[in-house]
Every structure is written in structure tokens, then in C-alpha cells.
Amino acid sequence: MIALPLTEDAVTDYGPGWKRNEAKKLLDFHARALNAKGGFYKLAADGSPLADDPRGQGNTRELHETTRMIHSYAQGAQLNHPAAHQIVDHGMKFLFDGHLDPVNGGFWWSVDDAGPIDTKKQAYGHAFVLLAAASAGSVGHPDAARLRETVMTVLRSRFWENDPGAVSDTFDEDWTNPPAYRGGNANMHLTEALIAAHRTWSDPADLDMARAIARFMIDQHARAEGWVVPEHFTPDWKVDRDFEGDPMFRPPGTTPGHAIEWARLVLELRETGGMDPQDDWMVEAASALFSRAMRDAWLPEGGFAYTLDWNGNIDNRRRLWWPVAEAVATSHALHRATGDDVWLGNIDELWTHLDAHHIDHEHGGWYAEIDASGRPVETLFPGKPDIYHAMTALSAGLE
Template structure:
């Protein structure tokens, strides 16, 4: 059994990622986190900028550290970040979370559903980890999402608003995917059915109804009528956050979320759609020449941006790991999903994981070359690998196994 098929191996990877960020990420002067650490050597390159998503992901990550019996300092680190999130990022006058801060001063108060969804996710995992103040933050974040972003007639979330809550016309896949993720986490933290029902509604509405217009593929960008905007950013194929094209990584990420949803809502369509989305991710996205999954592709698999992103492979690892457990045979031995799980880990270990520190690189060229450090305020502080390692380890524990591919008493 390979290392990352085991709960022990997955916990080891979780600790490596947490250790890369701690203690340098704790801002003891201003509060919150310093998320901008160079992915090659860990040096801080921006000690002032506070991004809402990076702050929320930090709270989430250290909360997972607590839940995974990680280092003893995870609880303090999670509480430290949650305090900053709930006070400094929160705009009490306008009742929303500020997107970007310089120190403690807001520099961008745009209201993003994506950011508010991550606050709900962070608070949910913090509540599971027993972090003080988490329940109040969960309720507040959910309240804003429901009051300001939820569109009952569409049964989906709007994407963005001005600081004073004037919605823009853009609608997006990504905000709804992460809202679904956050609702599932809120349900697991509270056992309150309203969160599960909302997660189910978003998943059903988007992955079955909306995608019917694109032959079941997940387009990213929509009008306010939820019609695919196929020309969105077509002149900016390398847009960092909203590129045109289909993203294999998001197909895998939705497959993972549907596999999680199926635990609580075991309806046949949920797992069927999860399997189909994962197969689409690897069929359209896998690079047969260099290995790894492309960032964006056309509907026939022709790459638009052939770069290889760390988060894409982490999500595909989580999806294949969870689906391998779902589709295990009576003896506990998995089907082809386990082969993908091993292949993805092998690729990540060879190309995407920093061999010195254990953190994951953000982006490589198609042939795995590097064009310099990936820097900016909107960094990815280990959320994707931590999440997916923890989810697979948790599923193994729930299924009474030490590792994928065999029952615990077979190891």
C-alpha cells in the first residue's frame, strides 16, 4: 500500500503543509495572517496585505489541523485568525466582509459571494474544532449569503456586489460551488437540515439543470439569466481567476462535492453525476505527453491554457480517493479510481510538491518549467491539499479502514 493510501500518510502530508506556514504566517503585530510566503523558500514577500479568502482559508486550515490531531499550536492559530476575520474583515456598517485590507485598513470592499462562502466554510470547520466564536461567525456569514446573494427564483447565488450591495449582472460557477461546499460543512458542524437542503439545491440546480445548455460540461461564466456567456474573457485566456474555457479542476472538485453530498443524500443521480464529472475531468484534461491535468480546455479537450496548477491535482486526488471508497467491491478493494488516485499522487510528488518543505507549488508550465515565483495577494495557503487529504483520511476512518484498497484488518 503506497504512503498516501493510508491515514497515517495523509496526516503526515497535512502536517507538512501546516508546518510550512506556521509560525511565519501569524501576524502578531496587526492580527490575522501573513499569507504571502514564497512557495520556494517560505520567505515573506508581502507582510501587509490581508485577503479575505486567504484569511478564511487560514482559519479553515488550522481548524483541520485540530481535527486531524495535528500540532498543538493549530488551535491557537485558528482562534487567532478567526478573531481577525470576525472583527477587522467585517464591515459592521454595511454588514459584509471586506475583500482586501492593507494592514487593518480596507482597500477593496467589493462583496464577493466566493469570499463570504469561505467565511462560512472557515467558521464551520472552526466550530467542529471547538474554536471559540465559531458558531456566531457561522450564523453571521450564512445570514449575509442568504440575505444578499441568494436568488430564490434561480435557486442559485449571485456573484458580486458593490460595497453598498448593488449586485452586478455576472453570475458564476465558482461562487456556487464553494457555497455548496460551505453549506455541506455547516451541516456537518451543526446537524441542521437547512444547510444540507441548500447544498443539495445548489448542486442539483447547477450540475444538472444549468449544465444542460453545455452538454453537461461545467461552463464558468453566466449572465444574470443564467445563460452561458461563452464569450466571457475570450480575449484573456490566461486570466488568473476567470479564464474562458472548461476547467478540468472544477469538474473534479464538483465530483468530490457530490461524493460528499451522497453520504447525506444517497440518491442515485448524485453519485452518477459525480462519476461522470470525474471521468470528464481526466478524459478532457489529462496531458498524455507530459502528464498532469491542463488548466483550461475546449469542449473536445484541446488545451487553452496547458499549465499545470497544484490545486487542480489536489482536487482530483480528493475526488478519486472518495470515489474509490464508494465504488470499492465487497472485499474493500477499489476500482479504477484508485489507479487515478495513485497516478495523481505520483505526479504531484514528482512535480508539484516542494521537496524541501512539503508545500505545493501554485503553477507550472505544461512541461513543468517555472517562469518565476507565483506571487500576489490572492494566494492559496495550502487549502486544497489540506482539504483533500483530510477528507480522504476522514472517509477512511468512517469506513473503518487504515488505507485505500483494503479493509483495516487486511493491513
């Protein structure tokens, strides 16, 4: 573990009371996203709905946004937020009525008031459907088990590949045109969802799948790369170092924020699995993943570089909210797993950075990106697109 250079003076007590209050404000802000026609609006910086109707048929709703709202407001229900159950129910209804393909099965990536826009079937999106089902189930939603069965049928029959024990990526609407690409991001989020599913329904098969993914992605590949997480793979599951990617979900090179996220997930997998001896490698892996990402990617001005090249050099200095939020949650996970207070040594610096640059104290919500001067900018994401990573950070340490 390394000590982060202070970029601001830490003067606030970022304890449980502060986090609960910030979570309430965040949930209040994003509750405005509820769309009476189904699903949720994207929100502008001031909390108003963003204009987004490319076909003139109402706002586009993307699968990961619908599902993350369900997950986040299930967390909100645990914090007794008054709108939580209504929003969970609203999102669940739209998954079945808006995103679910009744002919071919699986869930469309994006839809508007007239129906599907992007009909691709993505493993990434389906992982979040499972997370939504598990989270809704944890707060007693009556359709959670049905959603779980619907999405798990597709995950096992369409996406899962026994060798190596991971999911492929994207198919056409009718499950033709098998994907040439294999990616780490979908597998990371499926691991998260499988852990949540096991916590809700206690099916050991969920842990078996999660362990298979973690062993392949982290114990095999990240370990071999000196605890750098490969993101992109060829069809035969060889690391693709030359993948050019796209800036949002598949950036080229390596993404240190994902190493931080993986560190948290393998610890949660170990904990959920009852500290099984077969998972003993996970504490070593989490410690090494987190430490290397902090060392390689934390910038002198604060925040993490978005991507690195394969030599560990900074490739893209874009500063986003989510790696810092994940670093908060992973710090708590490492402390819980090891009992060593050293892992909490940077908590105040991480929160101070988020508080100073990403939390909007005037309008509410979190800014997604800041420029070199620390001011909010919108280059990759419009408005305030996320509650999911912010709630992950704010929920950490409240266990």
C-alpha cells in the same frame, strides 16, 4: 474511468502514514504565515513573508486566504497539530476585527493594517467565511456559531436568488450596483461550505440550499453539456460562452478542475444527506464529471490543462497543483460511494506527479505551478499561496 499514462515511476507508498507526515510538514510550513498584526502573510517559496504593501500599510490580507487558513488548521486540529487551535483562533479574530464591515454588513475582500483596500462584497469570499465558521465550529471554537449567523444572514438576504436557487456574485461595499455577472465558482464553494455547516450544526436548511445549487449547476447545466461544467452566466442565468474572464478566479471557457471538484462535492452532499433517494442522480453525475475531465484534460506530460474551450480542446496548458489535488480527493470519494476499487487506480500516478513536481522537499510547502519542463514557476500565483487544496488531498482516505 481511464488509466493515466505514467509520467514518473511510482515507488513511494502514499498511504495514511505518508499523508499524515506530509500534512504535518505542510502545516508546519504555513504556520509561519501568522501575522502578529492580524491575519496571515502570503509566503514566498522559502517560507518568508512576501513583500506586499501597496499603500505602505502592511501586508494585504484577502478574505479567501484568511478563511482557508482557518479551515485548514481546523483540519490540522483533527491531526493534533500543535499550532492548529492558535491559528484557528487568530484567523477567527481577524475575520471579525479586520474583514467584517461594521457599517454595511458583510466582509471586505481585502484589507491591510490601515483598513479595507478592496471593499467589494463577493459571494465567493462569503462562501469561504461560512466554511471557516463550520470548520472552526467542528473543533469547538466559541465564536463559530456567531460567525455562521453573521455570514448566513448576508448570504440569504443579499446574494441568494430563489430562482434558480443559487447565489449571484459581487456587490459594491454598500450593496449597490447589483452584479451583472453570475458564476459557478462561488456557487461551488458555497455548496462545499453548506455541506460543512450541516455537518457541524445539522440545520436541514443548509442541505436544502446545497441541493438547489447542485441541481441547477450540475444536474441541469453540466448534464446538458455532456458533463462539462459551465462557469459563467448572464444576469438571467443563461450560460455565457463568450465570457472573457480573468486568469485567476474567472478564466474563460471551462475549467476541468472544477468538474473534478464538483464530483467530490456532490458525493459529499449525498453522503451528508443520508443517501436520500432524491440524491440518487449524484453518483452518476460524479462518475461522469470525473471521467470526462480526466479524459479531456490530463496532459501527456502529466497534470491537468487549466482550461478547455467549448469544443473540449485544450485552451490553456498552465499546470497548477489544485486540480491534481482535487483528483486525489475525488478518487477517494468515488471509491467510498461505489465500493469499486477502479476509482483508486490512478491514485499512485496522481500522488507521484504531485510528489515529483509540486511538493517542495527542501523548504516545505507546495509549488502552485510548473512549466512545460516540470519546473516551478510563478506566473499566476506568487510564492506558495495555498494550503487548502493540498490539505484536501492529504486528508482524503484518512476518514
